[in-house]
Amino acid sequence: MKSPSTLKYMLAASAISLGFSNGALAQDTVKIGSVLSVTGPSSFLGEPEDKTLRIYVDQINAAGGVAGKKIELVIYDDGGDANKARTFATRLIEDDEVIAMVGGTSTGSTMAMVPVFEDAQVPFISLAGAIEVVDPVRKFVFKTPHTDKMACEKIFEDLKKRNLTKIGMISGTDGFGASMRAQCVKVAPNYGMQIVIDETYGPRDSDMTAQLTKIKNTAGLQAVVNPGFGQGPAIVTRNYAQLGMTGTPFYQSHGVASKSFIDLAGAAAEGVRLPAAALLVGDKLPESDPQKKVVTEYKKTYESATKQPVSTFGGHAYDGLFILVEAMKRANSTDPKKIRDEIEKTKGFVGTGGIVTMSATDHLGLDLSAFRMLEIKGGDWNLAESGS
Secondary structure (H helix, E strand, O other): OOOOOOOEEEEEEEEEOOOOOOOOOOOOEEEEEEEEEEOOOOHHHHHHHHHHHHHHHHHHHHOOOOEEHHHHHHEOOOOOHHHHHHHHHHHHHHOOOEEEEEEEEOHHHHHHHHHHHHHHHHOEEEOOOHHHHHOOOOOOEEEEEHHHHHHHHHHHHHHHHHOOEEEEEEOOOOHHHHHHHHHHHHHHHHHEEEEEEEEEEEOOOOOOHHHHHHHOOOOOOOEEOOOOOHHHHHHHHHHHOOOOOOOEEEOOHHHHHOOHHHHHHHHOOOOEEEEOHHHHHHHHHOOOOOOHHHHHHHHHHHHHHOOOOOOHHHHHHHHHHHHHHOOOOOOOOEEEEEHHHHHHHHEEEEEEOOOOOOOOOOOOOOOHHOEEEEEOOOEEEOOOOOOO
């Protein structure tokens, strides 16, 4: 791939606009919007999303654009504030007149923006994790990350292989953490799982020792699952080790699938398991794996451009952008409704998150095979050994 060229962009208030000319439907440009948490508590998610979109829009434009039109990328930073996200979504529709949207870093921000894009009938590809983004299906809303329900199922599948059925849960009360907790409670019986203790913590909590002590002292406990994202899971992981609980298998969610989690948790992360995209272990995949070429090339491009480790969150933005671009090519139109129809027809798209096949009843298009069970060893991601 070509190295990304230097981008010229304007910073106005909290909005960042990458443009090539004015007008959403100008003769030679087309506007795509994005609202991301580039700063704030979710910046470890939003920053790689932002950088990914910039890198690849620049490459697409350098190669001639989409159907002869350059992409004008309009990005707003919501700072992790759902109210700001909705305001920016409205601005994208009413002032910027975008034809599509790739963004929505968190579940909270995404759900605040959903009505705006549904009402405007403009396709919205979210980068948030919770299943509620696409269940129930909304006509103009799609998403690229694996769902929290899938994460629960992948974790429980692994626990079952290890003959571990009595689990404790400690969940964040943020939008993603609360949603994943609810999904885990819902699907646990399907895998023969018994939740013997269920604790929570707030997004601003700085010590979870009290909750973990209760979990540690629960009779029959065999493993612990921590739905959540942000700094909370890293604190839980450190407290877990401090309490001497490392002999009890510990699972995190895909909400921590970035090197920053390992850095924050330090040595305490050793042995932690989590479901995540193939992107994190691209170099360890067999040559026959259909995702290997995509994930290794994305990793090389991203790390070369940013000098930072790749994360699955930037990968979600990559997938969203190229699902949209391919739909635009098939539609051969800048009509949002025609583009929406083609997004829904996405079939066999090989992305960083898996192989995507959408339909009128599935606006994610991934199954459980898109998740890999990873284990942190030696401060790095490794494929977990099945049943061990």
